[in-house]
Amino acid sequence: TCTDFIRTVPALQHDRSRPEDLDTTAEDHAADEARYGLMSRPYVPHAKLVKENPIIEIDGLSTMTMNDLVKASTRRRKAEQYH
Numbered sequence: 001t002c003t004d005f006i007r008t009v010p011a012l013q014h015d016r017s018r019p020e021d022l023d024t025t026a027e028d029h030a031a032d033e034a035r036y037g038l039m040s041r042p043y044v045p046h047a048k049l050v051k052e053n054p055i056i057e058i059d060g061l062s063t064m065t066m067n068d069l070v071k072a073s074t075r076r077r078k079a080e081q082y083h
Contacts (some may be wrong), residue, residue, distance in 0.1 A: 005030040 008030050013023045022028050 002030070005034065009034075 008027050012026060012028060012031055015021045015023045022031060
């Protein structure tokens with residue numbers, strides 16, 4: 001039933017100077033509305049689950065932070081040096 005979304009979103013183009021963004025000269029209001037709606041409800045894992053095990057998966061999504069990834073990589077490299 002979202003006729004404007006269905007009409008405009010498939011036709012959106014990337015901005016030539018910023019490929020991660022949309023070309024704002026086109027009609028991008030429906031895409032902006034969808035983005036704002038989705039970002040108002042970001043995924044946040046339950047603190048209890050993260051505290052108990054910082055490297056778990058919830059619904060197939062890892063709860064590792066960038067710091068966790070760096071620590072795991074560093075541990076892995078150190079372990080490989082000793083073998």
